[in-house]
Amino acid sequence: MDDNKKKKKILDDYQLSIHRFGRISSAIVVLALIAVPLLLTLKVGVAIDVKTTLKAFLGIFSLFGILTIVEFLSYAPIVGAGGLYLCFITGNTINMKLPASISSVKLAGVEPGSKEAEVISLIAVAVSSITTVIVVTIGMIGLSFLVPIMESPQLKPAFANLMPALLGALATPIFLKDSNSIKTASLPSLIAVILTFAIGYTTFSKLSALAMPVFLVIAVLWQYFLYKIKKRNQTV
Amino acid sequence: MNPETMAIANSGFMLLLCAIPIAIVLFQAIIFLIKAWREAKAIGIPVSTLKRVATNSAVFSIVPSLPIIIILSVLMPALGKYFPWLRLSVIGSAMYESMAATTTVKSFGFMNLVDSHITPSIFLSIAWVMTLGIISYPIANIIFLKRYDTTVTSLKRKGGFIEQAIGALFIGFMAVMGIPELVNYKNPVGITTIIVAGLVAIIIEKFAKKSEKGSILKDFSFPISMIVGMASAIPISKILQ
Numbered sequence: 436m437d438d439n440k441k442k443k444k445i446l447d448d449y450q451l452s453i454h455r456f457g458r459i460s461s462a463i464v465v466l467a468l469i470a471v472p473l474l475l476t477l478k479v480g481v482a483i484d485v486k487t488t489l490k491a492f493l494g495i496f497s498l499f500g501i502l503t504i505v506e507f508l509s510y511a512p513i514v515g516a517g518g519l520y521l522c523f524i525t526g527n528t529i530n531m532k533l534p535a536s537i538s539s540v541k542l543a544g545v546e547p548g549s550k551e552a553e554v555i556s557l558i559a560v561a562v563s564s565i566t567t568v569i570v571v572t573i574g575m576i577g578l579s580f581l582v583p584i585m586e587s588p589q590l591k592p593a594f595a596n597l598m599p600a601l602l603g604a605l606a607t608p609i610f611l612k613d614s615n616s617i618k619t620a621s622l623p624s625l626i627a628v629i630l631t632f633a634i635g636y637t638t639f640s641k642l643s644a645l646a647m648p649v650f651l652v653i654a655v656l657w658q659y660f661l662y663k664i665k666k667r668n669q670t671v
Numbered sequence: 672m673n674p675e676t677m678a679i680a681n682s683g684f685m686l687l688l689c690a691i692p693i694a695i696v697l698f699q700a701i702i703f704l705i706k707a708w709r710e711a712k713a714i715g716i717p718v719s720t721l722k723r724v725a726t727n728s729a730v731f732s733i734v735p736s737l738p739i740i741i742i743l744s745v746l747m748p749a750l751g752k753y754f755p756w757l758r759l760s761v762i763g764s765a766m767y768e769s770m771a772a773t774t775t776v777k778s779f780g781f782m783n784l785v786d787s788h789i790t791p792s793i794f795l796s797i798a799w800v801m802t803l804g805i806i807s808y809p810i811a812n813i814i815f816l817k818r819y820d821t822t823v824t825s826l827k828r829k830g831g832f833i834e835q836a837i838g839a840l841f842i843g844f845m846a847v848m849g850i851p852e853l854v855n856y857k858n859p860v861g862i863t864t865i866i867v868a869g870l871v872a873i874i875i876e877k878f879a880k881k882s883e884k885g886s887i888l889k890d891f892s893f894p895i896s897m898i899v900g901m902a903s904a905i906p907i908s909k910i911l912q
Contacts, residue, residue, distance in 0.1 A: 445821050445824050445825045445828070446817075446820065446821055446824060449706070449710045450820065450824065452706060453703075453706065454816070454817045454820065456699075456702060456703070456706065457703075457812065457816070458812070458813050458816075458817070460695070460698075460699040460702070461699075461809040461812055461813050462809075462813055463695055464692055464695050464696060464699065464761065464809060465806060465809050465810065465813075467691050467692040467695055468692050468761060468762070468802050468806065469802060469803075469806070470688065470691075470692075471688045471689065471692070471754075471757065471798065471802060472795060472798040472799045472802050474688055475679070475684075475685065475688060475795060475798060476795050476799075478684060479679055479791050479795065481790075481791050481792045481795065482792065483792055483795050483796050483799070484779070484792065484793075484796060487778050487779055487796065488775070488778075488796040488799055488800060490778050491771075491774050491775040491778040491796070491800045492799070492800045492803055492804060494774050494778070495770065495771050495774055495800060495804035495805075496803070496804055496807070499767065499804055499805055499807065500807050503807040503808050503811050504811070506808075507808075507811045507812070507815065507816075507819075508819075509840075509844070511816065511819055511820065511823065512823050512837055512840055513837070513840050513841060513844060516816055516817075516820040517703055517706070517707060519812060519816060520703070520809075520812050520816065521699070521700060521703055523762065523808035523809050523811070523812050524696055524699065524761065524762060524808075524809055525696060525700070525760070525761065525762070525763075526759075526761070526762045526763040526764045526767075526805075527735070527739070527763070527764055528764075529848065530735055530764075531732055531735045531736070533844065534731070534893075535727075535728045535731055535732060537841055537844075537845075538727060538728075538731065538893040539724045539727055539728055542723060542724060542727050542889075542890065542892075542893070543716070543720050543723075543724055544720075545716075546834060546838075547834075547837045547838045547840075547841055548827060548833070548834050548836070548837025548838065549834070550714060551711070551714060551716055552837075554707050554710050554711045554714065554716070555707075555711065555716070555721075555724055557703055557704075557706075557707035558704060558707045558708060558711065558721060558724050558725060558728070559724055559725075559727070559728040560703075560728075561700045561701070561703045561704035561707065562704065562724075562725045562728040562729050562732070563728045563729070563731070563732040564696070564700040565697065565700050565701065565704070565729075566728070566729045566732040566733060566736065567732055567736045567739070567760070568693060568696065568697055568700075568760050570732075570733060570736035570737070570739070570740070571736060571739050571740065571743065571756065571759055571760050572693070572756065572760070574739070574740035574743055575743060575752060575753075575755075575756040581737065581740055585737060585738070585740075585741060586741065589905065590905070592860060592904040592905050592907075592908035593901040593902060593904050593905055594737070594738055594741075594901070595860075595904070596858075596860055596861050596864040596900070596901060596904040597734070597735060597738065597897075597901060598848075598852065599849075599852040599853075599858075599861040599862075599864040599865040599868070599900065600864050600865070600867075600868045600896075600897045600898070600899075600900030600901040600904070601735065601868075601897050601900075602845065602848055602849035602852055602865060602868075603849070603852075603864065603865035603866065603867070603868030603869040603872070603896070603897075603900050604868040604869065604871070604872045604892075604893050604894075604896035604897040604900060605845065605849075605893065605897075606845040606848075606849040606869070607868070607869030607870075607872050607873060608869075608872050608873060608876055608892075609841065609842065609845065610842065610845070611873065616838075616842070619838070619839055619842050620842050620845075620846060623842060623843050623846035623847075623850075624846050624850050626846075627846045627847060627850035627851060628850055628854050630851075631850065631851040631854050631855065632854065636851050636854075636855040636857060636858075639851050640851060643847050643848065643851075646847055647843075647844065647847050650843045650844075650846055650847045651840050651843040651844065652843075653843065654839040654840060654842050654843025654846065655836045655839045655840065655843070657839070658832075658835050658836060658838070658839035659832060659836070662832050662835055
């Protein structure tokens with residue numbers, strides 16, 4: 436059986452449709468994005484310092500090129516294929532799309548990694564993407580009056596601690612769901628604690644994107660170890 | 672800021688160029704939503720569940736979107752109204768956009784973005800770097816995601832441990848992101864915030880199990896817990912000052 440037929444056997448019609456649409460629409464967005472500096476350059480008609488521009492690009496790409504690989508491998512199994520097409524087009528993945536996906540899967544009461552979870556995740560990421568585009572657009576048009584309010588001494592501590600609040604709300608019910616989830620969370624959490632104290636919060640935060648695949652592998656291996664022990668105990 | 676550069680950055684032509692990709696992205700998200708919604712109904716997920724998921728996601732997404740407006744206001748004096756709007760809506764993040772713009776101007780010898788010597792040529796360079804620096808993300812999806820998804824799907828079909836492995840991935844992700852916040856003693860307000868948000872989430876879950884009103888509250892457990900956690904940072908930071 437050739438490769439395409441094999442792939443069709445593994446992926447159902449819905450998944451194939453998601454990939455077809457995801458690839459085509461992502462390619463169109465990429466072209467539309469490149470058109471912005473390209474058409475602007477042609478319209479303005481001034482020469483660009485290519486050497487300096489390339490230097491700046493290589494500096495940025497050297498980091499974000501690596502992060503692309505890391506985040507691609509890490510996030511796809513969590514948000515599903517459709518979710519990842521949208522995450523990588525709309526951005527704000529860690530602080531918005533991933534939490535939206537995880538909280539929605541939990542809210543729907545479906546098993547992570549299931550077909551249902553993949554579909555729920557895509558709904559959550561799509562709605563989150565639409566919401567963000569709308570909020571940012573309104574912000575561009577006329578919500579700039581909110582800026583001094585959000586930066587006021589009264590409200591600043593709240594927005595400065597948005598991520599701790601988000602992660603506390605998201606992680607606590609999942610970590611403490613039952614004794615199994617506590618056991619699963621124990622080793623990755625312990626390693627995170629040790630690393631935070633060993634290298635400092637600031638350094639660990641800067642390296643978190645690169646540490647992510649390592650922690651995901653540790654979490655899976657630890658879960659496999661617990662799974663094997665449980666199976667052995669059940670057999671005995 | 673250079674008036675000539677600003678005129679280009681705030682022109683109608685720039686608005687059109689930036690609006691098109693944003694409109695395409697909105698269209699893409701809507702189509703994905705429709706496809707997923709239809710499939711969800713086909714596999715038997717109740718519409719009521721889907722509505723709760725959509726509401727949860729929309730309500731949750733409002734608060735983390737607000738700080739993006741702050742970044743917008745920082746970038747606008749330097750890059751005009753429209754380009755930051757595009758960048759922060761499409762493949763954007765506050766960290767990346769700030770880094771890409773700042774790295775480019777520094778390559779040209781300027782210390783900050785808002786410099787009156789930033790000519791139209793340098794503005795175009797900033798636009799190129801900010802666009803191309805992160806384009807690898809969707810390109811990775813276009814080239815590799817189907818193959819990767821096929822591998823992951825075929826592993827999932829085998830069943831057994833693989834279902835638990837996905838759950839472990841969720842936990843691994845949150846351990847990296849959340850645990851450092853919990854033990855960052857240099858930001859005690861962050862520690863109390865994460866604890867308060869977590870406690871509120873647990874309380875709402877327990878309340879939801881016991882009463883019908885609680886089960887309605889549970890739908891908004893995540894955004895409520897997050898906002899209460901954020902709000903708790905205000906008095907606690909005053910106490911700890």
